[in-house]
Amino acid sequence: MKNRIHADVLIVGSGLSGLSAALNLAERGLKVTVVTKEAIDVSNSANAQGGIATVSDFNVDSFEKHIQDTLTAGAGLNDIEAVRFFVENGPDAIRHFEQLGIHFTENEAGQLDLGREGGHTERRVVHAGDITGFELIKVVKKAVLLHPNITVLENHTAIDLISESKFFFSEDNRVVGAYVLSDRGEVMTIIANSVLLATGGCGKVYLYTSNPNVTTGDGLAIGFRAGVPVVNMEMIQFHPTILYHEKINSMLISEALRGEGGVLIDKHGNTFMEKYHPLKSLAPRDIVARAIDHEMKMxxxxxxxxxxxxLDGDFLQKRFPNIFRICLNGGIDMRTMPIPVVPAAHYSCGGLRSTPKGTTEIPGLFVSGEVAHTGLHGANRLASNSLLEAAVMAKYVAEEIAEYTSKTKPSSYEPPDWDSGNAEDEDEKIIIKQNWDEVRRIMWNYVGIVRSNKRLERALARLELMKHEITEYYWNFKVSRDLLELRNITLVAELIIRSAMKRKESRGLHFNIDYQFKLDTIQNTVVTPAEIL
Ligand SMILES: Cc1cc2nc3c(=O)[nH]c(=O)nc-3n(C[C@H](O)[C@H](O)[C@H](O)COP(=O)(O)OP(=O)(O)OC[C@H]3O[C@@H](n4cnc5c(N)ncnc54)[C@H](O)[C@@H]3O)c2cc1C
Structure with missing residues (x-):
């Protein structure tokens, strides 16, 4: 593989959003290169269990109801036009996946079997058993790998974007590619007319998370360094129910289990959710996560x-085959014994500022999926609205990229190769590991489910110290994936803390014991690169 390659479009990330956009663009005749950190099917998308929220049964459900549920969960911070856009595009996204060959689970009448999840007033979650993400990625991946216009580079990690001017804050800051760390440890220059960041969220910024190892907020950090502001980064969703097991990590116990009648209890068998919300175990996620956190602390x-x-044992086995099997392998038979669960970082509602169609304020730079802030989720994501966002955005961002490409001449700028300066092989891996652990622990302890001014100040002070050490490492040593990720989680952690400090109220997922009220004026939290870089 050459160290310098050209493509019409460079896509960073092979989740549902990245792969769907790649397919759409390739079908329009564009040459697409997809880089992805590990194997093509390692992503949050591939782990999604519950399904895709969309209105299917118009006899009982309606777009208005789905919109209202999304707004209720979002606690006033949603952009209503964005919500309408995604909700109304839902049925089309489902049709598209069915045409690609996905078999969503059907009921005995041969209609889509619709699951119900927390915060939804109707059954509207389209699913493929309890491995919806796996099935989606399997089918989309197959089509991507067969397409002659798409090249997929696995085990390649994007480092930073390349702009025509080299100065992101200048007027002609058009993005023309990215530097990428290859699977051989060399830095490649990938030149492209446009770049799509589809890098997902940032769960690994926290010590406990449902997300796989690749989810280190790279795209958020890369986009921010390139000049795109972030919006509402304090809105981190903690999933209330991750399996608590000494050997099984990051295993989500889907909300759909509570949707089907699962009830939260303490170790004495007592229910407790009635103290916190009228919907009890089916209350919105932030309420359930905070309630569990409170019960555990008490x-x-x-x-x-x-x-x-x-619930009926046969039904459990049929409806949740994957979760059932994994629990059983871990010694938990859910037919006869309750499943031990804890909350963990799950989803980032904030992200890089973008339109619902994935355009950013930087020419040539597009975003899609969890990395983006579109206004859909507001202060809290309604369950299963994120695969909807990833799928719908992928379609529209592809249209935007195609249009941009048709109007924009390829850049004549030939960026320099990556300059590693006097970098040497880093041999003090222990310092990187130490800082990795420290960032994640600080975030869990001080910037977790319940926050306070003092905790946020402490977290920021510690992070500031580490930032200098990490920057020194970055410039003095040869880059490795660990070092790149550390640099990114540290920046993203800072963005979360600074956003949390700016919000002088408690709303949705952000709960600060020093401001236990909602302000009358509702506004997004924005952090711009000029403020901290
Ligand atoms: C366990 C679990 C269950 C979930 N269940 C549901 C559900 O039922 N319904 C729902 O709507 N949502 C669910 N979600 C959320 C949903 O899966 C995600 O929000 C969505 O899949 C995000 O898709 P994406 O394409 O934006 O990113 P992802 O699927 O996260 O993909 C990101 C990709 O970017 C790559 N990447 C990251 N950084 C770099 C880099 N520097 N260089 C190269 N590649 C990079 C990663 O390797 C990965 O391939 C769940 C999430 C988890 C973790």
């Missing part, structure tokens, strides 16, 4: 439990 227990034992 009791000193390591976890709470999800009781499925009142």
């Amino acid at each position: 009791s000193g227990d390591d976890c709470v439990f999800l009781d499925m034992t009142k």
Whole structure:
């Protein structure tokens, strides 16, 4: 593989958003290169269990109801036009996937079997058993790998974008490619007419997360360094129910289990959710996560439990085959014993400022999926609205990129190769590991489910110290994936803290014990690169 390659479009990330956009663009005749950190099917998308929220049964459900549920969860911070855009595009996204060959689960009448999840007033979650993401990625991946216009580079990590002017804050800051760390440890220059960041969220910024290892907020950091502001980064969703097990990591116990009748209990078998919300175990995620956090802090227990034992055993096995099997392998038979669960970082509602169609304020730079802030989720994401966002955005961002490409001449600028200066092989991996752990621990302890001014100040002060050490490493040593990720999680952690400090209220996912009220004026939190870089 050459160290300098050209493409019409460079896509960073092979989740649902990146792969769907790649396919769409390739079908329009554009040459697409996809870079992805690990194997093509390692992503949050591939781990999604519950499904895609969309209105299917118009006899009982409606776009208005889906919009209203999204707005209720979003606690006033959603952009209503964006919500309408995504909700109304839902049925089309489902049709598209069906045409690609995905078989969503059907009921006995041969219609889509619709799941119900927290915050939804109707059954509207289209799913493929309890491995919806796996099935989606399997089918889209197959089409991508067969397409002659798409090249996929696995085990390649994007480092930073290349702009024509080299100065991102100048007027002609058009993005023309990216530097990418290859699977051989060399830095490649990929030149492209446009770049799409589809890098997902940032769960790994926290010690406990449902996200896979690749989810280190790289795209957020890369886009921010390139000049795109971030919006509402304090709105981190903690999933209430991750399996608490000494050997099984990051295993999500889908909300759909509570949708089907699962009930949260403490170790004595007592229910507790009635103290927190009228919807009890099916309350919105932020309420359930905070309630569990509170119960655990009050009791000193390591976890709470999800009781499925009142449901029919055959139904459980049929409806949740994957979760059932994994629990059973870990010694938990959900037919007869409650499942131990804890909350963990799950989803980033904030992101790089963009339109619902994925355009940013930087020419040539587009975003799609969880990395973007479109206004859909507001202060809290409604369950299963994110695959909807990833799928719908992928279609429209492809249209935007195609249009941009048709109007824009390829850049004549030939960027220099990556300059590693006097870099040497770094041999003090321990310092990187130490800082990795420290950032994630600080975020979990001080910037987690419940925040306070003092905790946020402490977190920022510690992070500032580490930032200098990490920057020194970055410039003095040869880059590795660990070092790149550390640099990115540290920046993203800072963005979350600074955003949390700016919000002088508690709203949606952001709960600060020093401001336990909602302000009358509702506004987005914006952090711009000029403020901190
Ligand atoms: C366990 C779990 C269950 C979920 N269940 C649901 C659900 O049921 N319904 C729902 O709507 N949502 C669900 N979500 C959320 C949803 O899966 C994600 O929001 C969505 O899949 C994001 O898609 P994406 O394409 O934006 O990013 P992702 O699917 O996260 O893909 C990001 C890609 O970017 C790559 N990448 C990142 N950084 C770099 C870099 N520097 N260089 C190269 N490549 C890079 C990664 O390797 C990955 O391939 C779930 C999430 C998790 C973790």
